[in-house]
Amino acid sequence: MIYWELFLAFFIPNIIGYGGGPAIIPLIEAEVVGHYGWMSAHQFAETLALGNALPSPIATKMAGHVGYDVAGAGGAAVAVLATVAPSLLLMLGALGLLYRHRHSPRVQRMSQWVRPVIALMMAALALGFLLEGVRGAGAFHTGLIAAFSAIALLRFKTHPAFVIMAALIYGGLFIT
């Protein structure tokens, strides 16, 4: 059943995605591209690009878009609910318990132990995008765009929206 699958695909990443907001990106990719095959790696990259260019959390934007793509407005609602509701309900229901443990070393350890795994999955995803870029735009364009965006993002701290915009213009003009 598609709604149940959508629920699981977004519930699992959001319940184990410790270590910081972007941690859920490779976890969602593992479900949406890897497990269920609802999207190609290329479509996932496009979704991520737009998601990074627009404000508000990446998790709900991905959920809304993928849910809508797979099963219309109902799918979007299910995927967004699976993203937002579980941790919010926990927060409302177990506030006292969480309050007592908010500075607990165990809770901090959860983020710490998960980070190396997430870092690995992110590295795998970056490699996948590199191969996808070479396959699609070719090695020359991929290298050029990657070098320029690395300088803009890392050296000049340009907002991702502008880098994405510049890449879109470059792609529209020079990659045909």
Place this chain on the structure above:
Amino acid sequence: MIPLVRQEVVERYRWLSDDDFADVLAIGNTLPGPIATKMPGYIGYRVAGVRGCVVAVAAVILPMILAMILLLGLFSRYRHISWIQGMGQAVVPVVMVMMAQLTWDFFNKSRLALGWGVSLAMSAAAAVLIYAVGLHPGWVIGSLLAAALLRPAASPSRAAQ
């Protein structure tokens, strides 16, 4: 985004005190999932019950979800045009750089908390389990979370770092 929410909630509308806001933020951080939906959801609930919760979360997430669906829908409709396709291909290397940056960011945080050796060993073990054995990442991360939560106290050497 958090400083902007604080500005509205604490200074402008006075729904929460500064300390309460800091506590809600700390509590939200004990749970997974985006902080940008947990905080508005909780504050909305405190101010106006279930409806407040739904309204606050919807206000944060709906506009950009609609923008995503519209823009990407438009994009796939014209995907067959070659320059549109070129635009789609050009963003892949940018996303690759962003993901590499996040990889480093996560690994660096992990290295600072656990050290090079433990971090690399954990990444390598996860690589084998996820990509060689084909285990679902949920099992790997789920067991780590359970271990982190259930294991009695942090070892002194680790706490000292």
